[in-house]
Amino acid sequence: MTNLMDRPTPPGSDQPRAREPISTGSEWTFELIQKYDDEIAKCAAEFGLDTYPNQVEVISAEQMMDAYSSVGMPVGYHHWSFGKQFLSTSKGYQRGQMGLAYEIVINSNPCIAYLMEENTLPMQALVIAHASYGHNSFFKGNYLFRTWTDASAIIDYLVFARNYVAECEERYGVDTVEEILDSCHALMNYGVDRYKRPAPISASEELRRQKEREEYQQRRINDLWRTIPKMDEDDDPVRRRKRYPEEPQENILYFIEKNAPLLETWQREIIRIVRKLAQYFYPQRQTQVMNEGWATFWHYTLLHRMYDKGLVNDGFMLEFLQSHSAVVYQPPFNSPWYSGLNPYTLGFSMFTDLRRICEHPTGEDRQWFPDIAGSDWLETLHFAMKNFKDESFIQQFLSPKVMRDLKLFAIQNDDQEDVYRVTAIHDDPGYRDLREKLARQYNLSYREPNIQVWNVDVRGDRSLTLRHIPVDRVPMGKETEEVLRHVHRLWGFDVHLESVDDGTTVQEYHCPPRELEED
C-alpha cells in the first residue's frame, strides 16, 4: 500500500502531467491551502463526489482539544463530562502520547472541517481530502444521515440547546440541571426510534414549538394519569391485565419524556435535547466502518490523482503515504497494540476491493458478486455508500479476498465450555459464516443490551418495568443498578428491570433495591 507504483488508475489518467507541483515545501499558508483545496475539489468532481459546501477552519492545538472534548459539537451545553474529556485529552496530548493530527469534521451544511495549525502541508491536504470530500460526501449521500440528521439545522439546534440549558441553570441551579443531564446521558443510547423517521428541525422552529410543547405537554400528562380509574373502581380483569404501553417501546428517553408523572416541563425539554443529540449521533454509531473507510479510500484516491496530474511531488507522496499507512495499520490479534478491528482498515480494504471487483474481477468475484463484478466501479461504490450501514454493508460486500488479506477468524467464548472454539476462518467453508458473524458484530442491538419499556403499573404504584431480552445468554453488566438509579431519578417512582430469556425471568434489578427476604 505504501508503494507509489501501486496506485489506482482513475478515469482520464492518461492526461499529461503538469510540469510544476503546486508547492514543494512542507510549510502551509492560507493561499496554499486554498490552491490545494481547489485542485482536490477538481479531482473530487472528476469522481462525482457530491458534497455540501465546505468550510475549512484552521485552529490551534488547544482549540482542537476543545473540539475533541465536546465530541465534535462546535457548540455544546456545559457539562462536567466534557470537562473530564478535556482533562484526559490535554494530558495525553501534553505528554506526547496522543497525536491530534487527524481531523474533526461536523455533519453540517456547510460541512465544517478543522485543520490543526501544527500540521504540515501534506497533512493539511490529506485532511481536506479525507474530511471535506470523503466524509462530507458520505454525510450528504448515506441514507441513514439523510433520514436521521438535518445538516442545515444542527448548528442552530445546538445553539438553541445550549441557551436552553444555560437558562435552566440560571433558573434552577447548576446542580439540579446537572442531575437531569447525568441521567439522560446514562440513557442516551436508548433515545432513538430505530424505525420511525424523525421530522427535521431548525432552531427558530424549535423555539416556537418548545413554547407550544410547554403548554400542551403538561396537560397531556395530567390527562394520562387522571383518566386512569382508581383500582377499586376498575375490576374488569381484561383491562387490568392490559399493559401500558401496549407495545414495548425501545425509545426509553422518549417514553419518559412523554409519560413520567412528576417531571417539570423544563426537565422534559432537557430530555428531549439529549434525545435529539442521540438521534444526531445515531447514524455515526452505525456507519463507522463505512464512513471512515469511504473517507480513507477517497483521500488515498484523490491524492494519487493529484500525483498523476503532477500537482504534488514524490516528497509529498512519501509523507502522505506514511500517514496513510499509520491510519490503516491493523495490529494482529496477538499484538500488544491490538484493540479490535480497526474500522479504517476494514472500511478502506472493503472499498478498495469493491473497486477491484468492478475493474478486475476474478472467477471467485463473479461467483460471489455476479451483479457487480465488472460493473462501473464509481457507480457501484456510490451505490454501496448511499444505501447501507456497517452491518448490511459487511453482509453485502465483504469479499473472500478481504477476509483472506486480513486473515479473519472467529472465536467463540461460551461460559458453559472450558475451551474457546475457532468457529470459522478465511477459507471456503468459512467465508459466509465469518461474514455473517462480522456483520452481526456491527449490529447495534447485538453490541448493546436490548432493553425496552415493558410496562407501567398505572393502576398501582406507578412503577416502571423495563425488559431486557438477552442474546445468547449474555447478561447485563456491572453498572446496571447504577443506570437504574438514573432511570428512577427521571421516572420518579420505582423502577424494575427484568432479563427475560425465552419466557423465563433470569435476572431482576430494582431501584430502590428490594429488601432481602428475611430468613
Place this chain on the structure above:
Amino acid sequence: MGMTHIVDRRLNGKNKSAVNRERFLRRYRHHIKRAVAEAVQKRSITDIERGEKVSIPSRDIEEPIFHHGQGGKREVVHPGNQEFVAGDTIPKPEGGGGQGSGQGQASPDGEGMDEFAFQITQEEFLDFLFDDLELPNLARKKKIRELEKQLEALKSAPEDLDPAFSHEDQIKVLEEEIARLKANVKRIPFIDEIDLRYRQHLKQPQPATSAVMFCLMDVSGSMTQMHKDIAKRFFILLYLFLKKNYKKIEVVFIRHHTSAKEVDEEEFFYSRETGGTIVSSALKLMHKIIESRYSPAEWNIYAAQASDGDNWNDDSPVCGKVLADSILPLVQYFAYVEITPQDHQMLWYEYEKIQERFPQSFALQQIADPGEIYPVFRQLFERKAA
C-alpha cells in the same frame, strides 16, 4: 469550485472548555480537596509556585450506561490468524476470566486504569487549599484584562456568518466570565492591587526587596495536629502575601513549649512535644535572632504567632513587655492567631492591651475552624488600611 470557505480560527477564544473543566473540578471538589490537603502536608510553606497532580478513582467518575456483562455465549471476529483452522479449541486460562467483550481497554499512559489523574494549576491548588474561602486565583487580574481585550475586539468585528461562532453568544459568555472574575477579585484584597495600597500604611519598608518572616508556634502538648495544620495554612497565606511584595523572603521557624528553639520546617510542623507553655521564650528568641541576623535597616520583618492560647499565667505580662519594648519597634507587622474554639485566657487579654498601644503593627484574631483561616487573615491585614 471555489465553494470552500477557509477561515483562520486561531484567534478565536480557545477556552471553550474552561467552563466544562471548572464543572468537573466543582463536581469532584471533595476528592480534590483531599488530595490538596495531603499535598500540603508534604509541601513546604514556601512551595506554592506549582499546581498538583490529583488522582480520582475511575469508578467515581464513570458515566454508567447499560452494557453487557461477562458470560453467555459470544463470538468475536479477529484479524491476523496464523495457524488456526475451524474447529480448533484453545484452553481457557485458569480461574475463568475469559476475554470479556473483546474490546481491550489498555491504559495509554501506563497508569492504572482505576485512577483518573489530572493536573490542577497553582491557582486552583490555592483555591482548594482555602476552599471554604474561595480564595480566587492569582492571575485573575491579568486574565480580566485579556478577556476585556477580546471583548473589545469582538464587539468591533463584523458579525460572523457561522452561527457556531455567533458574536452575540461569545460576547455574553465573555461578559459573564469577566463579571465573575471581578466579583472574585473583590474578595481578595491582598493578592491583587489592594495589597499595594495597604503597603503604604506599613512602615516604610527599607529596602523594599527583602523580608524575613518569623513563624512562631506553640508545640506544647495541647496543640494537636489539627491546630498545626490550621497554623500551617495561615503561614502559607502570610508567605503568599509577602511574596507579592518582596523579591527575597527568608523564613524563620521558632517553636516553643517551656523553652524555645529555632528549627527547620519539618520539625516545626511535625515533631511532637509535651509539657507546659512559656510563650515569652519564643519572643525572646525571636528578638535575639533579629539582633544577630536581620538588621531592620536591611530587612522588613514580619511575624505570625500561632497558639491555642495556653500560657503559664505569670508569663503573659512578660510577653507584653517583650513585644512592646523589644519586638514591635523593629517589625513591620506582628499577627497573632489563637486557634481555639474556647474562651480566651490570660495571654489574649494581655495581647489586646498591646493592640491598643500599637494598632499599626500588631493585630490578633481567633480561629475556631479551618473555614475561618482566610477571613481572619483578611481582617488582620485589612486593618492596615484604616
